[in-house]
Amino acid sequence: MKIKTLYPNWLVSKNATDFLYKYDLKSMCEKHDIELDIQGGFLVTFFSNFYILLTYLIRKLPLINRVLRSKYYWGIKRYLYLPSTQFKYDVIFTNNLIPFNKQKQPIILEADFLEYGSSDEIKARVRSQLYIPTGLLLNVKKIVVRSEESIKKIREQSEFLAEKCIVIPHYMPYIKRINCSELNKKLTCKDKLKVVFVGNQAKRKGIEKLIDFYTANKRVLDEKFEFSIVSNFTDGLINIPSEFICHQGVDREGVLNILKDSDIFIMPTKEEAFGKVFVEAMAAGCVTFVPDLYPLNKYFGHGAILYSIDDDAALKSKMLELHKRLDLRKIKVESSLRLFDEKYSAEVVEYKYIELFRSLR
Numbered sequence: 001m002k003i004k005t006l007y008p009n010w011l012v013s014k015n016a017t018d019f020l021y022k023y024d025l026k027s028m029c030e031k032h033d034i035e036l037d038i039q040g041g042f043l044v045t046f047f048s049n050f051y052i053l054l055t056y057l058i059r060k061l062p063l064i065n066r067v068l069r070s071k072y073y074w075g076i077k078r079y080l081y082l083p084s085t086q087f088k089y090d091v092i093f094t095n096n097l098i099p100f101n102k103q104k105q106p107i108i109l110e111a112d113f114l115e116y117g118s119s120d121e122i123k124a125r126v127r128s129q130l131y132i133p134t135g136l137l138l139n140v141k142k143i144v145v146r147s148e149e150s151i152k153k154i155r156e157q158s159e160f161l162a163e164k165c166i167v168i169p170h171y172m173p174y175i176k177r178i179n180c181s182e183l184n185k186k187l188t189c190k191d192k193l194k195v196v197f198v199g200n201q202a203k204r205k206g207i208e209k210l211i212d213f214y215t216a217n218k219r220v221l222d223e224k225f226e227f228s229i230v231s232n233f234t235d236g237l238i239n240i241p242s243e244f245i246c247h248q249g250v251d252r253e254g255v256l257n258i259l260k261d262s263d264i265f266i267m268p269t270k271e272e273a274f275g276k277v278f279v280e281a282m283a284a285g286c287v288t289f290v291p292d293l294y295p296l297n298k299y300f301g302h303g304a305i306l307y308s309i310d311d312d313a314a315l316k317s318k319m320l321e322l323h324k325r326l327d328l329r330k331i332k333v334e335s336s337l338r339l340f341d342e343k344y345s346a347e348v349v350e351y352k353y354i355e356l357f358r359s360l361r
């Protein structure tokens with residue numbers, strides 16, 4: 001079975017999430033005698049990078065409404081027709097460009113349609129970026145979404161398209177569940193619990209909110225917690241308290257090791273669609289604090305501690321309770337690991353992908 005991916009290359013290449021993700025998928029397919037061709041092709045590359053440049057130029061026009069231009073840009077770039085005479089494969093797999101598909105190969109589209117964020121302005125921007133010209137999706141055989149919430153959103157527009165949807169979480173083969181020996185060492189009584197924040201775009205991920213929380217409660221927190229940050233600060237440098245341990249230039253394996261060595265994970269972001277790092281933290285045996293915001297609370301609510309980002313008193317109370325009660329830490333970690341095992345482990349997600357591919361033979 002041969003599958004052609006339509007993911008852009010070159011300009012949006014080696015550091016882009018999509019670029020890395022398709023290599024994870026290729027590795028998965030090789031174990032099941034499925035050939036996944038990850039070369040984007042000239043047309044895919046040209047059009048994708050052309051629209052990246054076009055978007056940059058459009059955003060320089062001050063008189064165009066921010067939301068509207070996102071809407072029309074997204075409608076063009078993400079669902080553009082392409083000639084498909086070059087696509088001699090059993091299945092076309094894309095998260096970007098949909099071909100005209102005269103040869104009628106089955107098309108799988110990976111997309112998600114959830115609004116997220118804490119403010120009306122953010123939600124409006126996201127809503128516009130998730131705009132779907134439904135007529136362009138008629139050629140699509142299956143739509144891969146990340147949760148049942150996405151299907152509900154699609155069903156509001158089209159019952160026909162909702163029937164094409166299948167829920168498959170992100171495939172994250174690099175995340176390994178903490179073993180029993182490591183977990184037993186971790187879940188012990190400690191004078192200080194290690195709290196960690198992870199996120200390269202630290203400002204967008206909420207590091208300033210975490211620092212404000214620490215500063216306001218410094219005397220109490222310093223007695224019972226040790227804070228660390230893992231970030232390359234790609235969206236701007238900030239003033240970090242001298243008490244914080246700061247890790248920069250850490251590779252993916254190093255991040256996972258830091259999480260395994262930590263007790264609590266907090267990332268108070270107000271702009272996150274999913275957040276793979278929450279899954280990494282749960283698998284590493286951290287008590288994971290997740291903002292009680294949609295859709296994060298839908299993804300992780302059964303395995304994490306949900307909290308209001310703007311309620312510092314409640315967050316402090318929850319953290320102090322964890323420090324005092326080892327039994328509570330064990331309960332929360334067990335819930336996180338159960339959620340990981342049942343929903344987000346590589347084995348579970350791999351099975352769903354392979355079943356999908358084989359169903360389109």
